[in-house]
Amino acid sequence: MKVVIQKDYESMCEWAANHIIDAIKNHKEDRPFVLGLPTGSTPVGVYKNLIKANRDGKVSFMNVVTFNMDEYVGLPHDHDQSYWYFMHDNFFDHIDIPAENINILNGMAEDLEAECARYEDKIASYGGIDLFMGGCGVDGHIAFNEPYTSLTSRTGVRALTEDTRIVNSRFFGNDPEATPPTALSVGVGTVCDSREVLLLVNGHNKARALAHCIEGGVSSKWTISALQLHNNAVIACDDAACGELKLDTYNYFRDIYGEERL
Numbered sequence: 001m002k003v004v005i006q007k008d009y010e011s012m013c014e015w016a017a018n019h020i021i022d023a024i025k026n027h028k029e030d031r032p033f034v035l036g037l038p039t040g041s042t043p044v045g046v047y048k049n050l051i052k053a054n055r056d057g058k059v060s061f062m063n064v065v066t067f068n069m070d071e072y073v074g075l076p077h078d079h080d081q082s083y084w085y086f087m088h089d090n091f092f093d094h095i096d097i098p099a100e101n102i103n104i105l106n107g108m109a110e111d112l113e114a115e116c117a118r119y120e121d122k123i124a125s126y127g128g129i130d131l132f133m134g135g136c137g138v139d140g141h142i143a144f145n146e147p148y149t150s151l152t153s154r155t156g157v158r159a160l161t162e163d164t165r166i167v168n169s170r171f172f173g174n175d176p177e178a179t180p181p182t183a184l185s186v187g188v189g190t191v192c193d194s195r196e197v198l199l200l201v202n203g204h205n206k207a208r209a210l211a212h213c214i215e216g217g218v219s220s221k222w223t224i225s226a227l228q229l230h231n232n233a234v235i236a237c238d239d240a241a242c243g244e245l246k247l248d249t250y251n252y253f254r255d256i257y258g259e260e261r262l
């Protein structure tokens, strides 16, 4: 596991965007580059950097196919808190990606299980995901894989914990009851099947999750800890998120992947 520690949120986002741009540009195979994407406040700065790079002609998304991590059940596309709306508003509407290259789980599907199976099949039809970018919840969840979701789980229907509904209620008028209780989500196994996973973690409120992810054992209590078993996982984080790491751990990663030691 590679951990790249940046001083603040802005530098973390810049580093992550450049990493993605390099991956797209270095992709020489005769098939589209397949990119997995998250929602949430964390990736917004990365999307801003990617939009700018696209406008400046530094990267094109014409040959990129995307798969989003998750979607709330029961929110139509035009609901301003649906992840479909979020992704178009914050990213897709501002870059040169063809609409048919965008894949987002449909939380309004009549048969939700069939929708999840279709999604897995479609990912497989492209030969899998080249790079999956993700964020994490304060309880260490990746996508909507709450604590104790199997680390080999596939795309499926997920019940959200009360904690997650409380945290996400900031987007639903601060009312946890108005926050959808169910979502569709790629599985931890789906994410880990990707050729590369890039996890973004910033801020003091994620420090406990990051410590469990890096220093704790692999456990479904902290689903992001599954990345310890991935042979090409990169965590891009800021200093604030490192607040609960041991000094030794912090210095180790600064030594190998950063510019300075404390």
Ligand code: GLP
Residues within 6 Å of the ligand: 038, 039, 040, 041, 042, 043, 069, 070, 134, 135, 136, 137, 138, 141, 142, 143, 144, 164, 168
């Ligand atoms: C939601 C999403 C996750 C995201 C998490 C953290 O639960 N399903 O994919 O990582 O929120 O969001 P934020 O980046 O706003 O802290």
